[in-house]
Amino acid sequence: MKIEIVKNILEANDQVALLNRETFNNLNVFTVNVMASPGAGKTSLILEAIPRLNSSVAVIEGDVASSIDSEKVARFNIPVVQINTGGNCHLDASMIREAIKKLSLEGIRYLFIENIGNLICPASFDLGEHIRIVISSVPEGDDKPYKYPGLFSTVDAVILNKIDLLPYVDFNIEYFKNGITAINKKAKIFPVSCKTDEGIDSWVEWLKGENRYK
Amino acid sequence: MHELAVTEEIIKVVTDASKGRRIREIVLVIGNLSSFIDESIQFYFDKLTESTPLEGAKLSFKRIPVKLRCYRCREEFIPDEEYICPYCKSIGGDIIEGREFYIESIEVEDEDRDSKEYT
Ligand SMILES: Nc1nc2c(ncn2[C@@H]2O[C@H](COP(=O)(O)OP(=O)(O)OP(=O)(O)O)[C@@H](O)[C@H]2O)c(=O)[nH]1
Ligand SMILES: [Mg+2]
Numbered sequence: 001m002k003i004e005i006v007k008n009i010l011e012a013n014d015q016v017a018l019l020n021r022e023t024f025n026n027l028n029v030f031t032v033n034v035m036a037s038p039g040a041g042k043t044s045l046i047l048e049a050i051p052r053l054n055s056s057v058a059v060i061e062g063d064v065a066s067s068i069d070s071e072k073v074a075r076f077n078i079p080v081v082q083i084n085t086g087g088n089c090h091l092d093a094s095m096i097r098e099a100i101k102k103l104s105l106e107g108i109r110y111l112f113i114e115n116i117g118n119l120i121c122p123a124s125f126d127l128g129e130h131i132r133i134v135i136s137s138v139p140e141g142d143d144k145p146y147k148y149p150g151l152f153s154t155v156d157a158v159i160l161n162k163i164d165l166l167p168y169v170d171f172n173i174e175y176f177k178n179g180i181t182a183i184n185k186k187a188k189i190f191p192v193s194c195k196t197d198e199g200i201d202s203w204v205e206w207l208k209g210e211n212r213y214k
Numbered sequence: 215m216h217e218l219a220v221t222e223e224i225i226k227v228v229t230d231a232s233k234g235r236r237i238r239e240i241v242l243v244i245g246n247l248s249s250f251i252d253e254s255i256q257f258y259f260d261k262l263t264e265s266t267p268l269e270g271a272k273l274s275f276k277r278i279p280v281k282l283r284c285y286r287c288r289e290e291f292i293p294d295e296e297y298i299c300p301y302c303k304s305i306g307g308d309i310i311e312g313r314e315f316y317i318e319s320i321e322v323e324d325e326d327r328d329s330k331e332y333t
């Protein structure tokens with residue numbers, strides 16, 4: 001006998017994500033899910049944004065192991081929580097639920113969540129964020145949107161980092177951009193360099209504009 | 215390894231839905247834009263159901279290709295690597311299929327027939 005079910009397998013995660021979003025909304029905390037492959041510049045970009053936002057910022061650092069990134073962020077004397085997933089390839093909504101218990105979000109206006117370095121797994125897991133961004137860096141190559149459409153099709157913005165390296169790498173920006181707009185025409189694309197600071201201001205301005213809680 | 219948690223969820227949902235009847239087959243629908251891999255779900259399913267009533271149940275995977283609706287001419291198409299619309303040759307479209315990730319149905323043993331089989 002056949003029984004129809006038709007049930008979203010990620011429903012349990014989505015429900016916790018909804019609770020997280022409610023918490024963020026109630027406290028007026030604008031939350032950004034930062035995704036990228038390992039070493040693309042997630043931590044660098046967050047560190048660039050913190051002093052430019054002129055606002056109270058908190059960070060959740062997701063890593064498989066170590067507290068290297070949270071120590072870098074903590075130098076700004078802002079609230080930061082490290083999540084070590086012990087091998088898990090993405091953050092999920094209940095990890096964030098646990099992490100925000102350890103953060104005092106009262107008065108915080110921006111919360112960055114640095115996801116695990118991975119272009120596949122984080123795509124499916126809503127954390128309760130308000131916007132999702134992916135950082136792609138020049139040395140990774142211009143074909144990343146074509147190889148990981150699952151992630152690139154869900155983000156609000158794509159940050160192309162390390163553009164200071166363009167002279168040394170074969171990277172066709174038009175091809176890269178086409179791969180994004182083909183499946184996600186609402187995504188904003190910001191070419192930046194965390195090394196020379198080129199493009200960082202316009203990305204941060206966009207972020208401020210997105211924040212409905214300023 | 216993120217298939218572990220989702221496989222646990224699948225087992226929970228189908229166990230509830232089966233109301234104690236033996237499950238023969240579980241039909242999963244997975245869009246090609248989702249980040250889940252059939253083999254990996256099968257692997258965890260085999261591990262997790264070992265020596266349980268679910269052991270030996272068949273997992274069937276229905277894979278859904280990505281389908282776009284052309285931004286320009288609004289025709290639907292299954293894209294090639296560069297997302298070129300076969301009708302008007304422009305690039306890209308709105309995603310209308312390919313993100314699915316759900317349990318469609320299960321096949322359980324009929325109570326009648328079961329009792330016959332065992333008498
Ligand atoms: N040349 C250049 N190097 C950069 C740029 N941004 C970051 N880097 C370097 O890239 C390396 C990785 O940067 P991170 O910010 O740690 O990258 P991440 O994505 O946080 O890395 P994981 O957390 O380990 O996944 C560091 O050595 C940075 O100094 C850039 O714009 N240009
Ligand atoms: Mg980092």
Ligand SMILES: [Zn+2]
Nearest residue numbers: 284287299302
């Ligand atoms: Zn067309």
